[in-house]
Amino acid sequence: MELGTQLLQYLLSGLATGAIYALIGIGFSIIYNATGIINFAQGEFVMLGGMVTVFLLKAHHLPLWAAIPLAVLIVTLVGFLFERLAIRPLRKATPISLVIVTIGGSILLRGLAMLIWDKDTHSLPSFSGDDPITVAGATVLPQHLWILGITLVLITLNKWFFSHTISGKAMRACSCNPRAAALVGIDVRRMVLFSFVISAAMGALAGIIVAPLTMTSYDVGGMLGLKGFCAAIIGGMSSGLPTVLGGLILGVLESLGAGLISSGYKDAIAFIILLLILFLRPQGLFGKPESERV
Amino acid sequence: MLELIGITQLFGGVTALHDLSFTVKADEITGVIGPNGAGKTTLFNIVTGIYRQTSGRVLFEGQDISGMPAEKLASRGMVRTFQNIELFGQMTVLENVMVGLHSRSSSGLFACSFRMPWSIREERRIREEAMQWLEFVGIVELSGVMAGNLPFGKGRLLEIARAMACRPRFLLLDEPAAGLNSKETLGLAELIRRIREQGVTVMLVEHDMELVMDICDRIVVLNLGRKLAEGTPREIQDNPQVIAAYLGDDD
Amino acid sequence: MGGAKELLKYGLFAATILLAPYLFSGSYLLNVLVFAGINTLLAVALNLLLGYAGQISLGHAAFFGLGAYASAILTTTYDWNPWTAMAVAALTVGALAFAIGFPVLKLKGHYLAMATLGLGIIIQIVFNEWVDMTDGPSGFSGIPNLTLGPLTFDSDRMNYYLVWIFVLGCVFFSLNLANSRIGRACRAIHDAEVAARVVGVNARLLKVQIFALSAMICALAGSLYAHVMTFIAPSSFGFTVSVELLTMVVIGGLGSIYGSFLGALLLTLLPEFLSVMHDYEIVFYGGLLMVMTIFMPDGLVRVMPALCRRLPSLRRAKEDADA
Numbered sequence: 124m125e126l127g128t129q130l131l132q133y134l135l136s137g138l139a140t141g142a143i144y145a146l147i148g149i150g151f152s153i154i155y156n157a158t159g160i161i162n163f164a165q166g167e168f169v170m171l172g173g174m175v176t177v178f179l180l181k182a183h184h185l186p187l188w189a190a191i192p193l194a195v196l197i198v199t200l201v202g203f204l205f206e207r208l209a210i211r212p213l214r215k216a217t218p219i220s221l222v223i224v225t226i227g228g229s230i231l232l233r234g235l236a237m238l239i240w241d242k243d244t245h246s247l248p249s250f251s252g253d254d255p256i257t258v259a260g261a262t263v264l265p266q267h268l269w270i271l272g273i274t275l276v277l278i279t280l281n282k283w284f285f286s287h288t289i290s291g292k293a294m295r296a297c298s299c300n301p302r303a304a305a306l307v308g309i310d311v312r313r314m315v316l317f318s319f320v321i322s323a324a325m326g327a328l329a330g331i332i333v334a335p336l337t338m339t340s341y342d343v344g345g346m347l348g349l350k351g352f353c354a355a356i357i358g359g360m361s362s363g364l365p366t367v368l369g370g371l372i373l374g375v376l377e378s379l380g381a382g383l384i385s386s387g388y389k390d391a392i393a394f395i396i397l398l399l400i401l402f403l404r405p406q407g408l409f410g411k412p413e414s415e416r417v
Numbered sequence: 418m419l420e421l422i423g424i425t426q427l428f429g430g431v432t433a434l435h436d437l438s439f440t441v442k443a444d445e446i447t448g449v450i451g452p453n454g455a456g457k458t459t460l461f462n463i464v465t466g467i468y469r470q471t472s473g474r475v476l477f478e479g480q481d482i483s484g485m486p487a488e489k490l491a492s493r494g495m496v497r498t499f500q501n502i503e504l505f506g507q508m509t510v511l512e513n514v515m516v517g518l519h520s521r522s523s524s525g526l527f528a529c530s531f532r533m534p535w536s537i538r539e540e541r542r543i544r545e546e547a548m549q550w551l552e553f554v555g556i557v558e559l560s561g562v563m564a565g566n567l568p569f570g571k572g573r574l575l576e577i578a579r580a581m582a583c584r585p586r587f588l589l590l591d592e593p594a595a596g597l598n599s600k601e602t603l604g605l606a607e608l609i610r611r612i613r614e615q616g617v618t619v620m621l622v623e624h625d626m627e628l629v630m631d632i633c634d635r636i637v638v639l640n641l642g643r644k645l646a647e648g649t650p651r652e653i654q655d656n657p658q659v660i661a662a663y664l665g666d667d668d
Numbered sequence: 669m670g671g672a673k674e675l676l677k678y679g680l681f682a683a684t685i686l687l688a689p690y691l692f693s694g695s696y697l698l699n700v701l702v703f704a705g706i707n708t709l710l711a712v713a714l715n716l717l718l719g720y721a722g723q724i725s726l727g728h729a730a731f732f733g734l735g736a737y738a739s740a741i742l743t744t745t746y747d748w749n750p751w752t753a754m755a756v757a758a759l760t761v762g763a764l765a766f767a768i769g770f771p772v773l774k775l776k777g778h779y780l781a782m783a784t785l786g787l788g789i790i791i792q793i794v795f796n797e798w799v800d801m802t803d804g805p806s807g808f809s810g811i812p813n814l815t816l817g818p819l820t821f822d823s824d825r826m827n828y829y830l831v832w833i834f835v836l837g838c839v840f841f842s843l844n845l846a847n848s849r850i851g852r853a854c855r856a857i858h859d860a861e862v863a864a865r866v867v868g869v870n871a872r873l874l875k876v877q878i879f880a881l882s883a884m885i886c887a888l889a890g891s892l893y894a895h896v897m898t899f900i901a902p903s904s905f906g907f908t909v910s911v912e913l914l915t916m917v918v919i920g921g922l923g924s925i926y927g928s929f930l931g932a933l934l935l936t937l938l939p940e941f942l943s944v945m946h947d948y949e950i951v952f953y954g955g956l957l958m959v960m961t962i963f964m965p966d967g968l969v970r971v972m973p974a975l976c977r978r979l980p981s982l983r984r985a986k987e988d989a990d991a
Contacts, residue, residue, distance in 0.1 A: 161778035212962050218777030219724050223918060223961045226726070230911060231954030238951060345907065349789070352782060387797040394786035394793075401783050402771040465866070491868030503863035505856045515849070516856040520868025522849050526877055529848035530841040536848065543849065583867050 128260035133378045135258070139267040139336070141374020142274035145367040146329035147351025149281060150322035152362040155355070156298035157318035160221050164205060164229035166348015167236075168323045171198045172330025173339035174236055177245040187248065195327045201232070202323020206316050229344065236341040247334035266335045273332050277325060278367055284321075285362065294318060346390065350377075353397040359407020369408065418443040418587055418618045419464065424473035426459055426642075433459040435642045437473070441587075441635075446609060446619045448629040451639035452662070457622045458500075460639070461591055464620075465497045466490055477587070492520050494586035500595055502572045506565030510556065510575055513564045514547035517582030550578040554608060570601040577608065581617075588612060590621040594628050606632050630654065638662075674847075678840065681926070685832050689825055698824040702896060704936035705831035706889050711916040711928035712835075712842050713885035718914075719923035720851060721878045722858030723773060724781045726910050727788025731883040733795055733905025734761045735890025737802055740811045740900055745801075750814050754891040758884045765883030769876035788910055795902035807901030814895045827896045834892060835929075838885060842925050854878060855923070908950070915953050918960050921967020930968060 147169055154162045175197050179190035209228050213220060250269045255262040285291040296304040297314045305311050330339065330347070337343070350373060355361075357369030373393055381389035400408065419441040426434040434456045441447045451457050462468045464475055469484045476482070477495060490496075505513050522543055524536035551557040554574040559567065564575060573593060580588060593609070594602045602625060609632055613619055623629050629636060630650045638645040638659050646656045653659055689698060714728050738757035742748040748756075768787070775783050796805050803809075813822040814830065821830045845851050856864040857871045865871050894900050916935050920927030939949055964971050 155778075161782065163781075209958055209962070215965050219718070219722070220961050220965060222724055222726075222778060222781045223914065224958055226911060226914070227954045227957030227961065229954070230950050231958065234948070234951030234954055238947065349782075349785070353786075356782075385797075388793060391790050391793045394790045397786045398783060398790075401775055401779055405775070405779065487862070487865040488868050488870045491866060496868075497866055499863065503860045503866075505859035505863065507859055508852070508855055512852055512855075516852055516864060516869065517867045519849055519853050519856075520870075524849060526845070526850055526881060529850045530845045532844050540848065579867055 125260075129382070130379075131259060132261040133382045134375055135261055135263050135267065137375035137378030138371055139263075139270045139374070140333075140378065141354075141371035142270050142367075143329050143333045143347070143370070144350045144354040144373050145370025146274055146277060146325055147347060148354030148358060148366045148370050149278070149362050150326045150329070151352050151355040152358070152360050152366055153281075153294075153322045153325070154318045155360050156362055157294050158210075158315050160210070160225065161352070162319070162322065163222065163225040163348070164232060165322060165326055165351060166344035166346070167229050167232040168198055168202060168326030168344075169330035169333075169347045169351070170236060170339065170341065170344030171201060171232065172327030173247065173334035173343070174240060174245070174330075174341065175327075176331050176334065177247055177339060178240060180247070181245075187250065191331055194331060195324055198327035198330075199320055199324045202319045202326075203316065205323070206319035210315070210319070211312070229348075233341055233344060240341065242341060244338045244340040245334075246338045247331070249335040250332075264336070266332075270332050270336075273328065274367075277328065278363075281325075282363060290314075290317060349397075350393045353393045353400075356397055356400050357408050359410035361407065361410075365407060365409045372408075418478060419620065420476040420479075421460075421464075422474045422476065424460070424463060424475070425471050426456075426463060426468065427471045432642055434463075434470075437639070437642070437644055439637050439644060439647055441618060441620050443618050444613065444616065445634040446613055446621070446632055448633035448636045449620065449622045449639060450624075450626070450629055450636060451645070454641070455639040456642040457639055458591070459642075461497070461589065461622050465495070465589060488520070491583055491585070494584075495589070496580045496583045496585040496587075497589040498573075498576045498580055498591055498593065500591040502569070502576050504564040504567070504572055504575060504579075506563070508564055509560065510562050510564055510567065511544070511547055511551065511560040513575055514550050514579050514582050515543050517550070517579040518543045518546060520583060547582060550582045551575075553581065553611075554578040555604075569596050570598070573597065573601075573605070574608070577612075581612065581615075585617060587618045587620070590619065590623075592623055593621060594623060594625040602628055674843070677926075678843065681839070681929075682836050685836060686829075689828055695824040698828050700937060700940045702824060702827045702831050704933050705828070705835045706893050706896070707913075707916060707932035707936050708835050708929045709831075709838055709889035709892075710886055710913050711920065711932040712838055712925055713882040713889070714913050715917045715920070715922065715925065715928040716842060716845070716885075717878055717882040718917055719921075719928075720846060720854040720858065721875050722854075723875055723879065724777075725784040725879070725882075726781050726907070726914070727784035727786075727791070728882070728886055728913055729905045729907070729909035730788040730791035731761055731765065731886035732890040732893070732909070733791065733900075733902070734764075735887025736894040736900045736905065737795060737808070737890075738887070739891035739894045740808050741801060743812055743895075744808070744810055750812060750891075750895060751816075754888065757891050758887045761887035762880045762884035766876060766880035769879040770872075773872065773875045773879055785907065785910075788907060792902055792906050795905065802902070805902055807899055809899045811894050811898045811900070813898065821895065831892055831896065834888065838888075839925055839929065846923075846925065850874070850877075911957075912953060915957050915960075918957060919968055921969040921971075924967060924969045927967050927969035934968075 147165060150165050151162065154160055172194055175194040176190050179185045179193055180187065205228055209224050213224060249266045251265045253264060255264055285295055293309045294314045294317060296309055297311050301311050354370035354373050355366050357372060358366030373396065377389055377392050380392045422438050424434050424437040449457055449460065459468065463470045466485050466487050474481050474483060477493065482490060505516060522539050524539050528536040548557060548560065551560055554577055556571055556574050559571060567575060593605055597605060606628055609619055633650055636650055636653045637647045638653060640662045645662055646653060646659050710728065710732055714725065717723050717725055735757050738760065739750065739753050742753035743750045772783050795802050813820055819826065821827050853864065853869045853874055856869060857874065861871050912935065916931035917928055919934060920931030
């Protein structure tokens with residue numbers, strides 16, 4: 124394959140993985156914006172999405188179209204319980220205790236998944252076959268298109284929710300100023316709960332649509348979660364377009380890095396970007412620096 | 418001691434301070450007053466390095482200190498207190514003051530870990546001097562209490578003791594009388610005078626007019642981000658502009 | 669360490685540690701205790717950073733790994749004297765941590781956690797991928813045991829003393845530090861950073877110093893681990909290990925040196941003796957982290973005395989009820 128086609132190939136597969144990172148990243152941002160918490164268990168929602176679907180397909184022989192919504196529902200419930208049982212009871216909610224609790228939650232969910240199912244890697248069938256489609260010499264799988272399409276729909280829905288519904292606006296109010304939001308009668312705790320529920324659902328969907336490509340197992344959540352976080356950091360913890368771009372940039376860079384430099388160090392690319400952004404532009408790649416405070 | 422030259426601070430489109438200049442003379446007590454929103458706190462935050470002004474210069478003993486980090490200001494002899502009292506709540510009263518002596522002690526990581534003789538001697542000196550400062554503000558009997566459990570008035574005294582333990586030449590007090598009852602305020606006035614007798618220049622931002630008129634040598638009045646007047650308490654009290662803008666409205 | 673009471677406490681602690689091998693027979697337990705010692709070193713190191721200076725790190729296992737790999741490579745591939753290698757490894761890791769500490773510790777809270785986590789993972793990826801140096805995921809073998817004059821540290825008993833003498837030194841050193849001007853300034857930063865800076869504490873430098881010191885202790889633990897095990901693999905230095913360390917510190921109590929010892933001891937012994945736990949291990953760690961943070965944020969060391977005080981009254985209440 125000549126270099127041009129090769130690059131196009133990397134670009135296309137990078138965009139598909141990037142879309143997944145974007146979805147996960149938005150999950151991080153929604154919770155962060157509503158609560159100031161970085162939910163270290165976000166990746167586990169992604170893992171659960173894939174694993175629950177696999178389980179429903181294999182053990183209960185549900186058709187794919189039924190298994191997917193049911194799996195999303197189950198993971199959403201897990202998100203609900205997680206907020207109720209782990210976040211809300213925390214009395215001294217310092218950043219450190221929140222980090223520790225969400226890490227604890229993440230490890231716990233991972234361990235439970237391992238106990239309930241197994242340590243094996245599972246695959247999920249593609250949504251519509253595996254016949255590659257050729258685009259200017261490069262090939263794309265139908266699943267890639269599914270990923271891009273579903274991501275697009277979810278992001279549009281998300282955008283619509285935050286700017287056109289009462290709940291969405293209330294959540295934005297909470298993120299600006301929780302005390303003022305409470306004063307005008309918004310139930311802040313409910314909004315916190317909401318943010319976990321939405322993030323869990325988004326994470327689950329991300330986990331489901333990526334599973335046919337990358338396979339899934341009880342421990343995929345860690346890496347996917349971190350890359351999603353990286354996307355959110357590039358996007359300045361925005362729950363909109365910047366994080367989507369962040370995810371796509373990360374996906375493409377990773378795919379190029381793996382193809383052109385070394386696949387072993389592929390995972391390191393995300394973390395090097397993460398560190399560079401945190402050190403040099405903590406407000407994100409597209410954000411304006413906050414007013415200077417020395 | 419402190420010289421402000423043409424300080425302007427913009428927050429977005431809002432002008433918090435406009436071309437403000439004045440001087441704090443050594444060994445004096447200078448008060449900054451003004452109605453709410455006059456820019457007092459902004460001014461305070463600029464001088465103590467928390468904000469960086471949009472334009473203008475802040476000179477401390479002749480040197481530009483704009484944007485200098487707080488710990489560096491402390492080592493140059495400028496220390497502040499906070500309106501809402503910032504104590505180390507999970508440490509004892511004595512330990513709080515001992516932290517104030519941190520910058521004036523020098524045992525390093527290794528000397529401390531291996532309990533070198535000089536670090537033990539230094540620790541003893543820190544403890545003794547910290548006790549003296551507790552005595553100075555009059556809360557020596559509370560030395561073993563957790564700072565987080567102190568009543569507000571005592572907390573204020575502790576904060577001043579901790580600041581004095583740094584041996585500042587210039588002490589900035591941010592609304593020191595806020596939250597104090599009238600008896601405590603009287604005690605505070607007396608304490609601020611004794612601080613000045615130690616050779617410390619004092620600048621305070623304050624709402625309590627009686628306190629300011631009582632102890633200050635010079636007063637700067639701010640209104641809407643501009644300097645309205647400057648002078649001795651007597652001059653300020655007689656200034657018709659000040660009365661109109663501030664004292665008049667107040668009563 | 670100040671007062672006689674604390675010296676006495678430390679003396680008792682040291683005596684128990686040194687006599688323990690004579691109280692227990694069976695080298696299996698001793699073998700487990702060697703690892704408990706290494707974990708104690710790591711937990712105390714993390715606690716200095718997390719409990720005292722209030723800065724979280726989710727990448728401490730990487731410093732542990734750097735120490736281990738540095739010792740392994742220097743002594744095996746380059747035939748260095750193990751003690752020299754150990755010192756060089758600790759100092760180099762300390763210097764490295766000092767350098768990266770400046771940008772890393774500028775971050776706070778969640779961001780700091782993520783940055784240290786990312787750093788830890790990058791270092792682990794290097795262990796896996798730099799096969800020429802580290803022999804990759806299959807691990808590095810043939811590391812020599814330590815020797816000192818006529819002594820060779822190759823039995824469980826010898827290794828026990830080797831590791832625990834380092835632990836005793838480290839605990840002594842950490843207790844002193846905690847009660848010095850440095851420890852005080854750290855706690856001040858933890859309580860109210862701005863106020864500490866205003867009275868002249870150079871918070872940034874101090875945090876970086878503690879970070880470097882903490883990394884150094886981890887590297888030392890890594891060197892000991894390499895020489896005790898004679899075989900190391902990247903999986904021993906991953907994120908899971910960092911979380912285990914965090915659990916030990918949280919269980920024992922943030923800001924309590926003896927607490928870290930207790931946490932490390934418990935978490936090393938429990939999985940060994942409850943063999944059922946093997947598969948449940950990560951569920952157990954996860955659950956424990958959550959339960960402790962929610963219900964006992966002060967850790968065992970501070971909760972136990974309170975419990976002991978309540979026990980008699982509970983018993984009395986029960987007797988009253990029975991009567």
